[in-house]
Amino acid sequence: MLGGLAVLVLALGLAARSGAVLGWGLAILGGEYAVLFAAQGRALDELTPVYAGAFLLVAELAFWSIERRVPAWSDPCLFERRLAHLAGVSAGAAVVAGLVLVVAAASGGGGVALEAIGVAAAIGTVALVAVLVRRTAT
Amino acid sequence: MTRAATAKLRVYPALAGLGLIGALALGRPELAALAAPFALLVGIGVLLAQPPELRMDAELDRERQLEDRHVALDLELVSGKRVDRLELLVRIPDGLATDEPNPRVIPLPAHTGQSLHVPIRCAHWGTYELGEVLWRVRDSFGLLVFEGSSGPRRRLKVYPSGETLERLLQPLETQVFSGNQVARHRGEGIEFADLRPFTTGDRVRRVNWRATARRGVPWVNEAHPERNTDVVLFLDTFAEARRGDTGTLDLGVRAAASFATHYLKEKDRVGLVSFGGILNWLTATSGTMQLYRIVDSLLDAEILLSYAWKDLDVIPTRTLPPRALVIALSPLLDERSVRSLLDLRGRGFDLAVIELSPFPFVDAGETEAERLAYRLWRLRRDALRSRYASLGVPIVEWSEGVPLEAMVEEVRAFRRHARVVRV
Numbered sequence: 262m263l264g265g266l267a268v269l270v271l272a273l274g275l276a277a278r279s280g281a282v283l284g285w286g287l288a289i290l291g292g293e294y295a296v297l298f299a300a301q302g303r304a305l306d307e308l309t310p311v312y313a314g315a316f317l318l319v320a321e322l323a324f325w326s327i328e329r330r331v332p333a334w335s336d337p338c339l340f341e342r343r344l345a346h347l348a349g350v351s352a353g354a355a356v357v358a359g360l361v362l363v364v365a366a367a368s369g370g371g372g373v374a375l376e377a378i379g380v381a382a383a384i385g386t387v388a389l390v391a392v393l394v395r396r397t398a399t
Numbered sequence: 400m401t402r403a404a405t406a407k408l409r410v411y412p413a414l415a416g417l418g419l420i421g422a423l424a425l426g427r428p429e430l431a432a433l434a435a436p437f438a439l440l441v442g443i444g445v446l447l448a449q450p451p452e453l454r455m456d457a458e459l460d461r462e463r464q465l466e467d468r469h470v471a472l473d474l475e476l477v478s479g480k481r482v483d484r485l486e487l488l489v490r491i492p493d494g495l496a497t498d499e500p501n502p503r504v505i506p507l508p509a510h511t512g513q514s515l516h517v518p519i520r521c522a523h524w525g526t527y528e529l530g531e532v533l534w535r536v537r538d539s540f541g542l543l544v545f546e547g548s549s550g551p552r553r554r555l556k557v558y559p560s561g562e563t564l565e566r567l568l569q570p571l572e573t574q575v576f577s578g579n580q581v582a583r584h585r586g587e588g589i590e591f592a593d594l595r596p597f598t599t600g601d602r603v604r605r606v607n608w609r610a611t612a613r614r615g616v617p618w619v620n621e622a623h624p625e626r627n628t629d630v631v632l633f634l635d636t637f638a639e640a641r642r643g644d645t646g647t648l649d650l651g652v653r654a655a656a657s658f659a660t661h662y663l664k665e666k667d668r669v670g671l672v673s674f675g676g677i678l679n680w681l682t683a684t685s686g687t688m689q690l691y692r693i694v695d696s697l698l699d700a701e702i703l704l705s706y707a708w709k710d711l712d713v714i715p716t717r718t719l720p721p722r723a724l725v726i727a728l729s730p731l732l733d734e735r736s737v738r739s740l741l742d743l744r745g746r747g748f749d750l751a752v753i754e755l756s757p758f759p760f761v762d763a764g765e766t767e768a769e770r771l772a773y774r775l776w777r778l779r780r781d782a783l784r785s786r787y788a789s790l791g792v793p794i795v796e797w798s799e800g801v802p803l804e805a806m807v808e809e810v811r812a813f814r815r816h817a818r819v820v821r822v
Contacts, residue, residue, distance in 0.1 A: 280406020287414055291421075291433060298427045309429040317436050320414075324407045324541065331486050331504045339506060342483065346539070354436030361435045365428030376423075383419035383431075386438050391412060 263293035271323060278327040287320050305366060313358030318351040400450060400547035408445075408542040411437045444540030452479030453507075457530035457550040464521050466560040472529055474515040474550065482507040486535040487515075490548075494523035494557070494644075502533075523644060524559040524652060526698050528552045558694050559649075562657040562803040567665065568810055570628040570724035571749045578627025579665040588624035595621055628667045629683045629720045632658055632693070633743075635729030635736040636675025639702050640757030645799060647755035651728040652697045654753060654803055658726055659693045671696055672718055674736060676703030680718045709735050711742050723748065730755045731783060744790050751810050752787055756798040788813075 267289035274282030294312065306312075325343075418434020421427070456475040464470050472489065488502035497519050507513055519529070532550040537543065573582040581590045594610055597617035610618040632655045639648040655671065662669045663685060670683030671693050679699070681692055711719075719725070725748045729736050744750050763773045787794040793813035795806045 280410055283406070284410035284413060287410065288417055291414065291418060291430070294433065295421050295425060295427070295430055298429060299425055306429050309432045312429075313433050313436055316433060317440070320407075320411070320437075321541075324405075324410075327406075328541075331502050339484065339504060342506075350440065350540070354440070357436045357439055358432035361432040362428060365431070380423055383423055386419060387412065387416040389442070 263289055263296060267293060271319075275323065275326050280324065280327065283320075283323045283327065287316075287323070290319070291316065305362065309362055310355040310359040314351045314355030317354040318347065321347050321350060400545060402450065403544045403546070405537070405542055405544055407540075408441065411441045411542075415441065440540055441542065444538060444542040447540075448538035448543045449480065450545050451482050451485075451536045453477070453482075453485075453534060453536075453547070453549060455532055455534075455550040457532065457553060459529060459553045459555055462554065463556045463558060465558050466521055466524050469518050469520050470555060472517040472519055472553075474517065474532060475512055476507060476515065477512045478507045478509060481509040482536050483539070484537060488533040488535075489517050489529075490531040490533060491519065491529070492527045494521075494525050495527055495529070495555075496520045496522050521555075521557040524557050524649070524698065527555045527557065529555050556695070556698060559653045559656045559697070561660050562653065564657060564661045564804055564807060566804075566807065566811070567658075567661055568724060568726065568751055568807055570630070570722070572722040573626035573628050574668070574722065576627045577625055578667055580626055580628050580667070581623045582626040583623070585621045586624040588622040590623040590625070592621040592623045594618050627665075627685070628662075629670070629723035630658070630662045630667055631670045631672060631683060631719055631723050631725045633725050633727040633729070633740070634671065634673045634697070634700060635727065635731075635733065636673050636677075636700055636702055637705070637733035637736050638730065639755075640730055640732065640760035642760040646760065647730040647732075647757055648700065648702060650755045650797065650799060651730075652700055654728050654755075654797070655697055656694055657803055659690055663687070663690050668720075669693065670718055670720075670723075672714055673697075673700050674709070674714070674739065676705035676707075678709070678713055680715060682715075682717050683720055683723065709739075711739050711746070719743075719748065725750045727752045728755060729753075730757045731780065732757060737783065740787075740792075741790070744787075744792050750792050751814075752792055752794040753806055753810075754784070754794055754796045756796045759798050 267286050269286075270282060270289055271286035274280075274284075274286050294316075298306070325347075415434045415438035418430050418437070422429075422431035422434065454477045458473045458475075460471040460473065474487075474489070476485075478485075483506055484504050485507045486502055486504050489497070491497055491501065497517055499517060501517075505513065505515070530550045530553040531548055533548045534546070536545045538545075569580055571583075573580050582588070585592045594607055595618065597606065597611075597619050601619045605619040607618050607620045634651050634655050636648065639646045641647070659669050659671070666685055668683040668685045669689060671679070671681040673679035673696065679696055681689070681696055725743055727736075727740050727743075727750060729740065729752065731737055731752075731754055740750065740752060758777075761773070764770050784794050784796075793810040795809040795813075797803065797806045
């Protein structure tokens, strides 16, 4: 259900060439993954790195699709370079996701202190990225 | 140079944040694993993003060109850093065009100059500035966009393409200097005019021996001398009819350039009066330099709205030399130019009016009232044309697609059959 909605919103975003709509589509797609875990309640999904790589690939391809079309002049390898870059980013995402899972599995049972550190790390990451984005974009 | 965030830079941190918060809320590390690549990609992308160090130089292969011909804009690009995708947009003003894709993308290695050749078609006459290139570079992860413009401006003058004229309009009267026009009066020349009895002072080489033998007394040949003429091109810039890229002013400029070229080739003196919101003039002179002066002046011709009443008195006296042929190029849309042309005729100038037809640029209208107004307007123009003709002024209607040669012939035919009225 959520997956279908995500595909629909993504299609809308592509048709309207709107980055914001694409963002909502990706968020719903990620939400479907979260709902799946909430429903199944499994311990750890080994396929998460594959999903993470594919998820980032979908996002990259979607944003590539709404870029302005500019004809390449004399270098036909620009397209191949871009594809190689995408493959690299996607593979890198899978590796990073795998590392996160390994760290999560290694941390064992957890606890209040670890959870607090996790919350602080999450907030810190988001804040850091937000600051970087703000500084760069202005 | 400007720097802007792409949509990706807004969406990815939001996705990362949602994923991390979801991971904490649900206690699922998989969501954190899903969010981490987005956060990492944004972090690395933003840290590594550097503005490009671009230098550009632009050269035109020529500064002057004729309409419908090509010039080449050569761009030299150097970057201090490697740029994978450099989007380039050569800013091409209206009136010029290129058949190459514009904008386009090229890769640019670091510290290695790259030359780009952009052929540009000169679609319309005018003065243009070329060489400005707008560029856009994205960082490696497509998060930031750097945009700027560079390149020195180069001036390009596109001259109107001329019409071929086999024969020119001959003025009623010639000037005193030698040229290629056969004068009406008699004197020293090549063109045979008449025979007359020998008088004291006649040169022996002028004696017509055949006539002398027949009459028993010496007779001599008379000839028409070859003289130059003064031609003034009177371009009406008060008003024009225009549709899209073409208008009556374009026709006028093309005709003026053609007449100037051909008359100057015949060693005549040519002047220009651009009569409109702004008055421009060039006194009549001969030579190649004068041709360049006239064409450069024509390139600046434009319609400027003005309510000020102007008549011939504002034109400097020397601009309209006596016994000059005045060729008026006018759509006859403005009362001031219509009156001025009648005034010129009244002052005894040898005048020919080439009416730049506004009809191809005007629709008859859809409603009955509009069509009636259109018909009345046409009738009024016919009446005006008759008024000029009754004053002995040849007036011909010229529209695009008709050779100028045909108009010249029409004027010649009028002058052959019409009596010149001295008013």
